[in-house]
């Protein structure tokens with residue numbers, strides 16, 4: 086009986102402890118503790134400051150040894166913070182660290198702010214910094230003021246400083262201690278800022294100067310560096326003052342640049358909250374690893390990987406070949422010779438200034454799919470396991486262990502073959518095994534790269550959606566340092582899968598219709614919209630289908646780029662596509678020119694230099710936003726415009742990486758006449774959703790596999806050697822609409838970002854001469870009659886009447902326009918018909934034929 090009560094009490098105690106621990110970990114507890122820290126810090130500040138005036142008087146009272154008497158004399162204590170304040174100051178200042186004890190207050194307040202989530206300080210760094218400063222100054226002051234300061238009651242270095250400096254002096258002598266303090270100070274400054282080393286070098290050799298043709302970014306400390314004024318994001322500002330630049334605090338510039346260029350996480354506080362909630366309520370965000378016993382039930386279930394674990398996909402991307410990209414060389418010309426500029430250079434350039442109140446989209450715009458409960462169906466797991474063992478056994482393969490990682494839609498069974506079984510044997514049997522397992526979407530990885538095990542991927546009976554919100558709320562996305570972070574979804578081990586488009590640098594997306602391509606493209610755009618300010622990123626969207634991307638039209642003045650005479654920023658017309666791509670080539674060339682003049686190797690260096698005002702906007706320099714080109718239905722484009730489209734795309738893909746222009750092309754039909762060798766060579770990052778055939782998979786990934794995917798966002802991402810299976814994040818059209826509307830309601834630029842004008846030098850001035858009669862569509866004349874009869878230049882009319890596809894109808898319409906029979910596109914309205922009647926048409930036709 087007694088034993089039972091004991092157990093009950095222990096259990097109760099355990100539960101209570103657990104409750105207390107949970108309560109302490111809660112956000113409210115953090116906030117309250119933080120607030121207390123700040124309040125206590127302020128109290129200490131009062132006590133310390135008062136100590137300097139009242140300490141002398143209080144000291145004699147506090148020195149009284151009897152606590153009873155201390156209580157009586159309490160009224161005579163003069164410190165504003167009372168007896169305890171006086172005691173605390175006496176102890177921390179005189180008995181410990183001297184005046185540098187103020188560092189304790191600084192740390193307390195910093196820690197409090199961090200706990201309250203008011204600021205996101207790194208506590209470890211602040212702690213180390215405050216401790217170092219406090220101890221260093223304490224010893225230094227201890228050395229300078231041996232004993233009380235001018236016979237006053239204050240020990241500037243405290244007893245600690247006094248004793249430590251005395252001990253050091255006895256060991257290494259006073260000069261030794263001075264040298265040690267000096268070295269420590271320099272080391273601390275080196276750890277604190279990278280500016281220390283050039284500063285020390287310069288102090289050691291004052292006439293040390295960088296060579297003029299050094300392509301590195303110039304040292305901001307250099308007094309004669311020219312710096313630009315504060316222009317708008319696209320145009321140079323008019324204000325120019327005759328001012329020298331010596332007095333620009335280099336540190337300030339670099340700090341502000343860091344602040345302005347680092348990407349703020351939208352609503353970071355909220356994000357963390359959500360993430361914690363996710364951790365609590367949505368255990369599906371954890372990877373579930375189950376070790377399956379070889380005979381029956383699972384032996385162990387463990388939540389192995391935390392969502393916060395970062396997989397090094399980005400870094401991996403870094404190491405990959407850039408797909409035949411030619412080397413970019415900077416010629417040896419003095420980069421800054423034409424930059425002598427003396428404008429208003431007191432502040433670093435802030436690219437976000439024009440839209441400084443811009444708010445990043447918030448996570449509440451996205452659906453959370455809370456009902457999407459995680460489930461691990463043990464029956465299913467065991468049935469699969471048994472099937473795998475049976476099938477392998479039937480081929481004479483024994484296994485020693487089997488482990489399952491349950492992903493959102495796929496489970497990976499990792500199999501260790503028994504000793505003596507050769508992996509090559511399993512690989513040879515791959516097709517037979519797949520046939521025997523015969524479920525849709527089984528993929529065998531023999532062996533798993535870097536391991537001696539074999540992977541068998543089996544689709545889950547109840548797949549789970551990976552909501553975009555969960556990916557964007559993840560710590561990995563929030564804290565990413567990628568320049569163009571693209572969050573694609575979750576891997577089989579439930580880790581957030583991200584790539585840096587800036588390093589990819591161009592992406593090919595393929596997938597049969599309805600397998601998740603459009604959702605994937607939306608996920609890519611969404612993740613960029615959540616991370617980039619309108620001044621830093623522009624999209625060029627090419628959408629021949631005219632429907633998929635219309636949802637982005639509202640953000641034209643924030644995030645889209647277009648031709649100067651372009652009506653719609655979402656480009657749907659084939660001729661406009663060719664013009665736009667060529668215009669992008671012009672932009673690319675201009676950017677290269679500017680980079681060369683600035684002596685920078687890439688856009689990042691260039692922008693950093695521009696921000697620190699080392700480049701002169703009057704010489705054409707400007708802040709360069711990244712440009713991401715998205716082309717949907719690339720197959721249709723190639724079919725209609727062929728080389729006209731392929732050539733500029735390949736040029737961009739070969740060269741544009743360094744200047745921040747990146748292309749993503751998507752196609753339903755990954756055939757070799759669409760994804761040509763040149764395209765493939767220049768698009769190293771490949772995304773394959775489910776495709777129709779093994780041939781298609783080979784075209785896109787250079788290997789089979791994509792035909793076995795299960796659709797609905799199940800995809801393989803390839804960059805380098807081995808494809809990664811990822812469940813694409815799901816973002817629905819209404820969610821994208823909400824994001825677009827959230828952005829479009831805010832102040833934008835007056836127009837979309839203007840691409841340079843492109844003049845086709847080979848273009849014939851006469852419209853009629855532009856039409857090659859030998860290549861006219863057989864339906865050309867009939868279509869012309871139809872439009873004249875209806876007096877309505879509508880592509881869908883041609884499509885309907887002749888029962889032909891959109892692309893062909895579009896092509897006919899382009900030919901009709903070039904022949905001067907219909908006018909140019911007219912927004913969403915039908916084109917104007919320029920021929921009045923049949924006679925008019927006859928005349929035009931005969932002029933065309935001659």
Ligand SMILES: Nc1ncnc2c1ncn2[C@@H]1O[C@H](COP(=O)(O)OP(=O)(O)OP(=O)(O)O)[C@@H](O)[C@H]1O
Pocket residue numbers: 550551596597598599600601602603604605753797798799812813814815816
């Ligand atoms: N990541 C995903 N998670 C869950 N379901 C998805 C995902 N991606 C797509 N789906 C489902 O598949 C459907 C089709 O997707 P989507 O429109 O992206 O296909 P698509 O490949 O672009 O087709 P098309 O080429 O015809 O435009 C979606 O409506 C959705 O129901």
